[in-house]
Amino acid sequence: MTDTLVPVFAALGDETRWSILAALGEGDASASALAGRLPVTRQAIAKHLAVLQEVGLVEPVRVGREVRFRVVGATLDATARRLEALGAEWDARLAAIRQIAESL
Template identity: 65%
Template sequence: MSTADPALAPVFAALADETRWAILVRLGEGPASASALAVEFPVSRQAIVKHLAVLQGTGLVRAERVGREVRFAAVGSRLSALGRDLERIASGWDRRLARIKAMAEAAEEPAGQPAERSASGRRRRTASDSAGGRQAPSG
């Protein structure tokens, strides 16, 4: 069994905050200074700076000095890596759910009778299915 990447926990903790999530989404549209972000969000500039520090600590945001201003931007490579990690986790769940579904479908089939399958692999309804488990009267 694979283990969870310990570096993901701080990322998810950072993104659990609604304001930090919104800041990251906004920075995905383009760089901005803390002052510009403070105008866009209903929190103080000091709060924005603290949120940006948390996002920087996770590697999701980087700061760059442009003249007297510090501009913040989303780090695309870090977001891509996060997306790949989430995709890996999701595909593992998809495989598990497919196995559970196959086991559940196999358990539903009547004992002693192989289920008829369509070309797509789905079980076909039989006359006994529509008769509530009883054999349909013959002719």
């Protein structure tokens, strides 16, 4: 479960990829279109899109001869929920530890 979670965080740990996600938030776009808005090359964007696609944060859609990408909101939601669950689990564990520590 967690082994698929870490790469998602790694993907979200890059400013440029957030820029791409933000740009895609205003509508699906191709790598070439994104290259017009962002201060990086098309190929750099293509690599980032590959990374984002790998972890399921983005999805390719062929439209004619171009490949547009759309944000998969569900992946973001799922990641948030799993992180929240982990946080709750941690809180419980930490609370238990503190209780043990106090009883000493």
